[in-house]
Amino acid sequence: MxxxxxxxxxxxxxxxxxxxxxxxxxxxxxxxxxxxxxxxxxxxxxxxxxxxxxxxxxxxxxxxxxxxxxxxxxxxxxxxxxxxxxxxxxxxxxxxxxxxxxxxxxxxxxxxxxxxxxxxxxxxxxxxxxxxxxxxxxxxxxxxxxxxxxxxSIPIIKALREGLAANRIEWVAGIINGTTNFILSKMRDEGLDFAAALAQAQALGYAEADPSFDIEGIDAAHKLTLLAANAFGMPLRFADAQVEGITALQGVDVACAEQLGYRIKLLGVARRQAAGVELRVQPVLVPAAHLMAQVNGSMNAVMVKSDAAGLTMYYGAGAGSExxxxxxxxxxxxxxxxxxxxxxxHVPHLGVHAHATNALAVLPRAAVHTSHYLRVPVHALDQIQAIAAGLAERKVPVRQVALAAERPGVGPQVLVLTGPVEQGALDLAVHALQARAEVAGPVTTLRVESLEG
The missing domain is CATH 3.40.50.720 (NAD(P)-binding Rossmann-like Domain)
Structure with a gap:
């Protein structure tokens, strides 16, 4: 042979x-x-x-x-x-x-x-x-x-290096793992819990027998590291990325996000800030009317915000041999x-440019500044205002408060959408909220991404 x-x-x-x-x-x-x-x-x-x-x-x-x-x-x-x-x-x-x-x-x-x-x-x-x-x-x-x-199949590296070569890239955000996007689509469309959606993905060949790299967000973080290096000319910083997968995501949050007009996607985000670069992978709420929210099944999509071209979006298959x-x-x-x-x-290699961007640090988790979704279990339906007041006491801006629609086996839930706030400040507010008598269980938090220009 x-x-x-x-x-x-x-x-x-x-x-x-x-x-x-x-x-x-x-x-x-x-x-x-x-x-x-x-x-x-x-x-x-x-x-x-x-x-x-x-x-x-x-x-x-x-x-x-x-x-x-x-x-x-x-x-x-x-x-x-x-x-x-x-x-x-x-x-x-x-x-x-x-x-x-x-x-x-x-x-x-x-x-x-x-x-x-x-x-x-x-x-x-x-x-x-x-x-x-x-x-x-x-x-x-x-x-x-x-x-x-x-x-x-998405030529995003060539887009960053060539098509957007004249631009200063402000941020890159993408659905860059087909397995997790398939699972999240099934959780939303069919009301499945995470375990059932994962089992379906494995049965159809979208997920490996050991799906850890996908569902824990590691695969997406590998890809995000390369995107950030190309977008900002920074060194490869995979070890510094904040990585959160979808294994802890509950079906109730998928349903509550829908109620509020959002969909949950596992998003990789690399965003340039004055103090450094956000480099993070996590499940986030995206407005349901946004193009990124329409990316379903195993498909991938990447959105880029740059100073001259503005918002551009790239869509294609997230897996496959050919x-x-x-x-x-x-x-x-x-x-x-x-x-x-x-x-x-030659097509430039990563990190060859010794400009100021190379010195940018990766921002720590506590310094990331976004809006948030909170799901707060309460003992009674009339405690909605107490929850809003508790967040206001901690200087967390509240944009919307609502009661979650009733679900079998799930007690009363208060849903909160905040304005932009640093993660560190939100963590302290949630810790204080957790100690209030009105709160009946663990508070769930997820980031919210508008993906606007």
């Missing part, structure tokens, strides 16, 4: 330099890798026309050689040694789609050390080891491209166009 790539590849010097084929080695041929092979093969002529030369997959590293042979046939050299692909002299660009942060780091750094460009859809790798990887790429003058790592392959191949086309030109004309 093993075929020696040295014997099976045509030496590069036999190709015409002016129109030389871009030779691709791929590590991993699972969902994304197989999709990449199919799309490259199916749209070969169109891709070559747009890239200015042919792009050919010449070598694949995989642990399952027999399965890989069934996908690529005899057209591609196979090996079980990923490092062989990363360092082979006949490979121009390495596509890493195996995942993980350990061996993948070593493969990518080896490829860079051998002067090869890298394309990856591995957001965890870049969020954790991106600083090291991009520094190595700058040193060698090669490209590291990663459009498929952020929002799958959807991710579309982004991977778009990066390969960029490499094909830029390979051989002066390094200064």
């Amino acid at each position: 093993y075929r020696d790539p040295v014997e099976s590849l045509e030496p590069l010097h036999h190709r015409q330099a002016a129109i030389r084929t871009l030779c691709v080695g791929m590590i991993g041929i699972g969902t994304v890798g197989s999709g990449t092979f199919r799309v490259l093969a199916r749209n070969r002529a169109d891709i070559a026309a747009r890239a200015g030369r042919s792009i050919e997959l010449v070598m694949v590293a995989t642990r399952n050689l027999e399965r890989a042979a069934g996908i690529v046939g005899d057209s591609v050299a196979l090996t079980a040694d990923a490092m062989h692909v990363a360092t082979h002299p006949d490979v121009d660009v390495v596509v890493e789609v195996a995942g993980g942060t350990g061996p993948a780091r070593d493969w990518v750094l080896a490829a860079i050390a051998h002067g090869k460009h890298v394309v990856t859809a591995n957001k965890a790798l870049l969020a954790v080891h991106g600083a090291e990887i991009f520094a190595a790429a700058r040193e060698k003058g090669v490209i590291v491209a990663y459009e498929g790592a952020v929002a799958v 959807q991710t392959a579309s982004a991977v191949i778009a990066d390969l086309v960029d490499v094909a166009r830029l390979d051989g030109v002066h390094a200064a004309q």
Whole structure:
């Protein structure tokens, strides 16, 4: 089954330099890798026309050689040694789609050390080891491209780097995890609790057997880290992100949000402030009439606010084999166009600009300034004003107070929408509210995002 790539590849010097084929080695041929092979093969002529030369997959590293042979046939050299692909002299660009942060780091750094460009859809790798990887790429003058790592079929990295290149980015906010968006859509549309919606997502293949990275918000935080770095020119700061998933979200809050004219979405937000950058992932209330609230199922969407272009929004599939392959191949086309030109004309690497934004800190949780939703269990329906008064005593601005619609098995609930207030001040107010005699149980709080210009 093993075929020696040295014997099976045509030496590069036999190709015409002016129109030389871009030779691709791929590590991993699972969902994304197989999709990449199919799309490259199916749209070969169109891709070559747009890239200015042919792009050919010449070598694949995989642990399952027999399965890989069934996908690529005899057209591609196979090996079980990923490092062989990363360092082979006949490979121009390495596509890493195996995942993980350990061996993948070593493969990518080896490829860079051998002067090869890298394309990856591995957001965890870049969020954790991106600083090291991009520094190595700058040193060698090669490209590291990663459009498929952020929002799958949505070309948001290119939008930030190219389409919005003239702009000062003020904030980026996105639904950037398809699994959690599917679960939240089911909780709203079918009245399911979290566990039932997760089980349905797993049964349909939207969620893994171990869905922790998705439902705890970690996957979204990896992607948000890359978005923030591109939007603000700041270093990768995944360790400083505030991350909250949807595992504690209750169906009653989904219903109460609807009652107030909102929908709950797991949102990644990167917002520039005078004192630093907000970098946070959490379930938030979004106005039901807002375009972001209409993003349902496993779809993704990213909204950007910039000074010249204003509000722009990008929408597309949040998962899928060929959807991710579309982004991977778009990066390969960029490499094909830029390979051989002066390094200064390459797509910029993260953090290369030594401007003032690099010094911006990530704001601590207590300093984040937003509106909030509160659900306060009370002993009696006539205690609504006491709750509003308790918040006013703590200088929390109250925009709206209402009683929650009756639900089976749920006692009286007071719903509050606040004006903008720092998280630290709200936490103190909720702590004081919790101690009042009128309050019958834990107070639930969620942030509210208007997503206005």
